[in-house]
Amino acid sequence: MLAIDCAISGLGVAVVRDGACLASLREEGRDQAARLLPAVASVLRDSRLSRNEVSLIAVTVGPGSFTGVRVGLAAARGLAVGLGVPLAGLVTTSVLKAQAVARDRLVVAAIDSRLGDWFCAIGEEAAPFAATTAELAERLRGRASVIVGPDVGPLAAQLAAAGVDATAEVASVDPVVVARLGLGSGVEAWRVRNESEGLPRPLYLRGVSVTLADGARRTVD
Numbered sequence: 001m002l003a004i005d006c007a008i009s010g011l012g013v014a015v016v017r018d019g020a021c022l023a024s025l026r027e028e029g030r031d032q033a034a035r036l037l038p039a040v041a042s043v044l045r046d047s048r049l050s051r052n053e054v055s056l057i058a059v060t061v062g063p064g065s066f067t068g069v070r071v072g073l074a075a076a077r078g079l080a081v082g083l084g085v086p087l088a089g090l091v092t093t094s095v096l097k098a099q100a101v102a103r104d105r106l107v108v109a110a111i112d113s114r115l116g117d118w119f120c121a122i123g124e125e126a127a128p129f130a131a132t133t134a135e136l137a138e139r140l141r142g143r144a145s146v147i148v149g150p151d152v153g154p155l156a157a158q159l160a161a162a163g164v165d166a167t168a169e170v171a172s173v174d175p176v177v178v179a180r181l182g183l184g185s186g187v188e189a190w191r192v193r194n195e196s197e198g199l200p201r202p203l204y205l206r207g208v209s210v211t212l213a214d215g216a217r218r219t220v221d
Contacts, residue, residue: 001056003179006072007064012175015047022047058088058182062203063119086190088182089200093121
């Protein structure tokens with residue numbers, strides 16, 4: 001199967017068969033729209049698989065960067081339709097939680113929204129939410145936690161300063177984990193879900209922040 005991630009920053013692509021990674025690639029930087037499909041072609045070539053051997057595509061649907069989520073999901077939807085295979089949509093925070101190493105603590109996934117708060121998901125709670133550092137501290141008070149995600153060092157330090165027992169695990173989304181989580185439900189289960197619900201949609205926790213011609217910023221739905 002093929003896995004794609006562009007949800008936070010940069011891009012990640014992996015090809016996995018029976019849970020084993022055949023090839024993967026992770027690139028940082030912008031311009032995912034221009035670089036994603038060449039990256040997919042490169043990883044397929046390195047895996048020695050043809051496009052027709054792909055049985056499932058998995059993609060992160062958010063929360064994260066508005067542009068990144070749309071680029072990754074649009075490419076994944078197009079490939080799934082073109083290849084006639086199911087598309088698995090994975091929540092970004094769920095992928096990050098699955099990557100956590102410190103299982104003796106409450107696992108908290110956190111993604112910097114770049115707007116003064118964080119997209120978070122706590123423990124077994126499936127639904128992500130947006131919270132300021134102070135709001136997150138209140139929810140975690142009294143619980144030893146590990147904060148997982150990109151650039152979470154400062155957040156863990158601020159939580160610790162607020163009296164929360166928090167440590168950081170800095171991690172980008174691993175496309176191999178995206179693939180394995182997608183495979184966990186089974187190819188046919190995703191096919192049935194796509195047929196009944198349609199292809200996965202982006203998961204946004206707020207409207208889009210845009211910059212107007214006069215330099216002012218506003219949020220639109």
